[in-house]
Amino acid sequence: MNTNIVKIGPGRQVTLHLAVYLDDGTEVLSSFGDEPIRFRMGDGTLASGLESLLVDLEPGANEQMLADGAALFGTPDGALKHRVPRSDLPKGFMLEPGQVIQFQTPGGQETPGTVLTADDTEVEIDFNHPLARRRLRIHAQVLDVF
Template sequence: MAEQVKHDSAVLVHFTLKLEDGSTAESTLSHGKPALFRLGDGSLSDALENQLLGLRVKDKKAFTLSPESAFGMQSPDLVQFFSRRDFMETGIPDVGTIMLFTARDGSEMPGVVREVTEDSITVDFNHPLAGQHIDFDIEVLAIDPQMEASHASVTG
C-alpha cells in the first residue's frame, strides 16, 4: 500500500458534498459505504485530484471547489426540447423525473424533466450540481487497497 496519494493512485475515501446553503448533496457516511476513485482515469476533475495529492491514510481535508472545478457550469446547450410524440412508448413523464436517454453514439445520459407543456417536454442534461460551489469533506481510508475477492470458508 502506498504512503501517500499520487497521480495514479486508487483511493478509498469517505466524503460529504455540501452546497452553499449548507445542505448535504451526497455523503458516503450516510450509507456507510466508502467510495473508490482512481486518479488519472478522468472520473475526477483535475482540481479535485490536486486536492487529494499528497494526502495520507487517515488524513481529513475540507475544501471548496468552484463550479468550473467541480461539476461545471450550467449550459443552455444541454437543455433539450422534445415533442410529446417522443414519449409515446414510455408515457409522458412528470416534472422532476430523471430518465436515461440514449445518444446517437449509443451512450446513455441521464436527463431531468424540467417542463411538460401541451406541445413539448423540456429535458435538462446538465449535471444536477452544475453551477454550484461545492464544499468537500474527505477522509482517506486507504491508498491502493488490495482489492481481493472475499473467500468464504465453511467450517464444520
C-alpha cells in the same frame, strides 16, 4: 517528521469516504456509513475536477472543502440545452423544473438531464452535469493511499 507518507497524486490508488452536499445542506451522495470508495487517480471514477481537490491529501486527512460545481464538473454549455417533444417521454410522466431524469443516448450510454421547463407539448432539458451550476461542500476522509 515522516517523509515516507504517500500523498494522493497521479496514478495513486486511493481508499476514502466522500460526501457531496449542496450549499443548502442537501446530501447529493455519500459513502459514509457504507463501503469506502476505492479508485486509482485518473481512472475516471471521479470527475477530474473533484480529483484535483484531493491532490496532496494523505491517509488520515478529514477535510471539508467548498467548491464551485463548474470547476468540478465542467462549465455549463448552453448548447447542451434541448427542447424535447413531450411525446418522446413516457405517457403520464410527471415533470417538474429541477427534476433530474436519466436519458439513453443513441450510443446506449445513460446521461442525466435536468428539467428546466415543461408544458403540454415540450420539455426543455439541460444536459450539462446536474451539479455544474451549484455551490458544493465536499467532505473527504482519506483512509489509504498507495
